[in-house]
Amino acid sequence: xxxxxxxxxxxxxxxxxxxxxxxxxxxxxxxxxxxxxxxxxxxxxxxxxxxxxxxxxxxxxxxxxxxxxxxxxxxxxxxxxxxxxxxxxxxxxxxxxxxxxxxxxxxxxxxxxxx
Amino acid sequence: xxxxxxxxxxxxxxxxxxxxxxxxxxxxxxxxxxxxxxxxxxxxxxxxxxxxxxxxxxxxxxxxxxxxxxxxxxxxxxxxxxxxxxxxxxxxxxxxxxxxxxxxxxxxxxxxxx
Numbered sequence: 001x002x003x004x005x006x007x008x009x010x011x012x013x014x015x016x017x018x019x020x021x022x023x024x025x026x027x028x029x030x031x032x033x034x035x036x037x038x039x040x041x042x043x044x045x046x047x048x049x050x051x052x053x054x055x056x057x058x059x060x061x062x063x064x065x066x067x068x069x070x071x072x073x074x075x076x077x078x079x080x081x082x083x084x085x086x087x088x089x090x091x092x093x094x095x096x097x098x099x100x101x102x103x104x105x106x107x108x109x110x111x112x113x114x115x
Numbered sequence: 116x117x118x119x120x121x122x123x124x125x126x127x128x129x130x131x132x133x134x135x136x137x138x139x140x141x142x143x144x145x146x147x148x149x150x151x152x153x154x155x156x157x158x159x160x161x162x163x164x165x166x167x168x169x170x171x172x173x174x175x176x177x178x179x180x181x182x183x184x185x186x187x188x189x190x191x192x193x194x195x196x197x198x199x200x201x202x203x204x205x206x207x208x209x210x211x212x213x214x215x216x217x218x219x220x221x222x223x224x225x226x227x228x229x
Contacts, residue, residue: 009155034217043119043205043220044158090157094216102173103218107157 002027004093006106014114015083021076021109023091031093033074034103035065038088047089050074061085086113118142119221121206127227134193136224138206145210147189148218149173149181152203164189196228 003026013019025031032051036044048059055067065076074091088110094103122137140147148163150173160173162181170181178200182190189208193200203225207218 032216036220041223043222044207044218045220046217049217102160102163105158107155 002093002104004091004104004106006089006091006109008109009107010110010112012112012114013081016080019076019078019081019085019111021089021091021111023074023076023106025072025074025091025093027072027093030069031095033065033067034092034094035059035063035074035076036090036092036105037061038090038108040087044090047076081111081113083113083115086111119206119208119219121204121221121224123224124222125225125227127229128193128196129229130197132193132196132228134196134226134228136191136193136204136206136226138189138191138208138221139187140189140208140219141187142208142210142219143186144208144219145186146208146218147183148207148209149179149189149191150205150207151175152205152223158205161191196226198228200226201228202226 005024034049035047038044047063048057050057050067057065063078067074088108090108091106092103119140128134149161150158152158159175161179164170164183180192203223205223206221209218210216
């Protein structure tokens with residue numbers, strides 16, 4: 001079955017520290033991959049996406065993610081977090097070429113920032 | 116920029132009431148989606164639509180219906196609201212041309228059913 005796993009429900013890091021949020025997926029073929037961020041009380045905003053090509057993808061707000069086919073992973077990273085990065089982060093996978101399939105979201109990782 | 120708007124940010128209704136949640140997008144997207152978001156459960160797809168007057172059930176359609184009379188507007192209807200439908204409701208739109216692409220989300224409606 002298709003699924004997305006974000007193993008960490010909560011993560012706490014100090015401001016200025018580096019960050020890595022994990023995402024693993026189970027899918028029949030290499031899917032499209034997305035990371036979204038949700039600030040408190042807001043909808044989801046796209047951070048970055050991977051469709052093909054370079055497996056290291058740059059996104060907005062200084063985030064990047066690396067697709068590793070052998071590990072079925074698409075981990076999100078940031079070298080130095082800011083207090084404004086406190087939010088919930090969702091990894092998602094989408095099908096290739098079949099418009100009747102749906103994007104599947106992970107359950108999210110809530111990021112807390114210590115001053 | 117893509118804009119997805121939802122008719123209300125906060126809504127309080129009583130058990131048994133009929134509730135309408137409206138969503139409008141301005142990017143001529145074919146696809147529109149309704150999700151509900153609950154702590155620990157992430158986003159769960161209620162219904163989606165790939166075209167006007169077309170609808171498909173998502174993972175949790177029970178107790179909900181939808182309407183898409185115009186391409187830009189997708190409405191979620193709670194026929195008889197119940198307390199277990201208290202949740203955050205998120206609308207999204209996206210393109211499938213030529214493949215499933217990014218979804219753009221509205222700000223959400225936090226519905227409380229008393």
